[in-house]
Amino acid sequence: MSNRSLGLIVALLGVSVWLALTNPTMQDYVAFLEQRLALALDQRPQGRSDLVGALLTGQGRQVIEAVIRPNTMRRSYGLFSFFETSLLGERVLVLGAGGVFLPLQGVEQVTKKIGSLGLRQEK
Numbered sequence: 098m099s100n101r102s103l104g105l106i107v108a109l110l111g112v113s114v115w116l117a118l119t120n121p122t123m124q125d126y127v128a129f130l131e132q133r134l135a136l137a138l139d140q141r142p143q144g145r146s147d148l149v150g151a152l153l154t155g156q157g158r159q160v161i162e163a164v165i166r167p168n169t170m171r172r173s174y175g176l177f178s179f180f181e182t183s184l185l186g187e188r189v190l191v192l193g194a195g196g197v198f199l200p201l202q203g204v205e206q207v208t209k210k211i212g213s214l215g216l217r218q219e220k
Contacts, residue, residue: 116176121193123171126180129191129198130161133208185210 121129169182177194187210189203 113176116195119194119196120173120176121178121180121196121198123166123169123180125196126169126171126191126193126198127161127166129193130165133204134161136208 165182165184168184169180172179172181177192180189180191180193180198182189182191184203184207187203187206189207190201191204192199192201
């Protein structure tokens with residue numbers, strides 16, 4: 098076996114161990130969702146207020162824990178995980194690997210729906 102082949106094997110094993118150690122958990126996914134929720138609330142039009150927005154701003158983590166966690170299924174493959182959530186009639190699919198989340202399906206639609214929930218014009 099050449100040094101080049103051995104180096105490649107060692108590098109692949111190192112990357113595999115790093116991915117396995119940083120495979121996101123459900124807690125990591127909840128933290129990711131909190132960030133996305135804050136982003137959705139920040140994208141709401143200025144000059145508007147609503148009860149739902151106030152609730153989500155103040156109690157975001159509790160809402161995520163109560164509503165999203167029970168509707169989420171995590172499939173772990175050792176080096177990475179898929180998180181599938183049913184929310185607001187949408188299927189959200191997110192890939193988590195190396196401590197990073199990559200939305201694959203439905204996140205933008207849910208973000209828009211959350212951003213427009215319960216909005217009413219202030220008088």
